[in-house]
Amino acid sequence: MVPLWLEKAMPTTLTLKNIPDEVYERLKAAAEAHRRSLNSEAIVCLETVLTPTKIAPSERLARARQLRAGLSTTKFRACDIDTLKRQGRS
Numbered sequence: 001m002v003p004l005w006l007e008k009a010m011p012t013t014l015t016l017k018n019i020p021d022e023v024y025e026r027l028k029a030a031a032e033a034h035r036r037s038l039n040s041e042a043i044v045c046l047e048t049v050l051t052p053t054k055i056a057p058s059e060r061l062a063r064a065r066q067l068r069a070g071l072s073t074t075k076f077r078a079c080d081i082d083t084l085k086r087q088g089r090s
Contacts, residue, residue: 016042027041027042027045030045
């Protein structure tokens with residue numbers, strides 16, 4: 001898959017200022033993990049958020065069925081579910 005920014009003949013330049021240190025460090029770590037430059041990683045992050053891929057309803061349904069098939073067949077009682085919810089909030 002070719003990133004969208006590589007398909008365009010004349011890309012636009014964008015300068016970012018006052019990036020919070022934590023955001024910069026996370027972007028830098030992600031770039032290193034994906035073996036990309038900071039610029040390339042920033043573009044991929046923006047593309048991911050701003051140009052989400054559309055999934056056909058049939059594919060979404062197939063994914064849901066696949067996830068459901070992987071679930072445990074154990075049935076929970078309502079009181080068990082309430083207990084588990086309370087435990088998760090502590």
